[in-house]
Amino acid sequence: MKKLITLCILFCLLSACSNKPTIHIDFNKDTNFQLFSSYQFTPQVNNSLDANPIMINRIQSAVEVALASKGLKKQTFVDMDSADLTIDVNFSQKEKENNSSFSIGLGTSRMGSNSRGSVGVSTSVPINSEADIMTKIVIDMSNTKQAIWHGSDSYEATGNLSMEEKDKAVTATVNRLLASFPP
Secondary structure, three states: OHHHHHHHHHHHHHHHHOOOOOOEEEEOOOOOHHHOOEEEEOOOOOOOOOOOHHHHHHHHHHHHHHHHOOOOEEOOOOOOOOOOEEEEEEEEEEEEOOOOEEEEEEEEOOOHHHOOOOEEEEEEEEOOOOOEEEEEEEEEEEEOOEEEEEEEEEEEEEOOOOHHHHHHHHHHHHHHHHOOOOO
């Protein structure tokens, strides 16, 4: 019985730590991606207070490295048709409360002489009450003003990441997104 309880607790802890895949890719199946050899980024025009041009540059740099390894060459934006692909990158961030916890239930039961009544005690112990930041990166590609590829992925980290850790998280996320590009 003790082994069964131990296995149940271990299973609950492991399942609480698992993450669902966050990569979402969609593309136009009629597009011949092998014909593309150049790309450009759309100029950023977001003038809101929440705009972060440093993060946009970080994402664009990661995209540049990933696409250069696939043989695509970056062009300077002149107009929507000055390169084979026009790429728009974006991101959003939201604070995610980390409510990770595990519960331990203890119980005994009695009912007359057969011991079938029950009394239970349950406790929940928070593992980490610090808020995490969920960052979602979105990459959209178009050709002659027609959307042909869309991808999004996200990563979760504490809000106090160093610049190097942010660079690594963004690069890893962009690399996951573009791993199977072109489709």
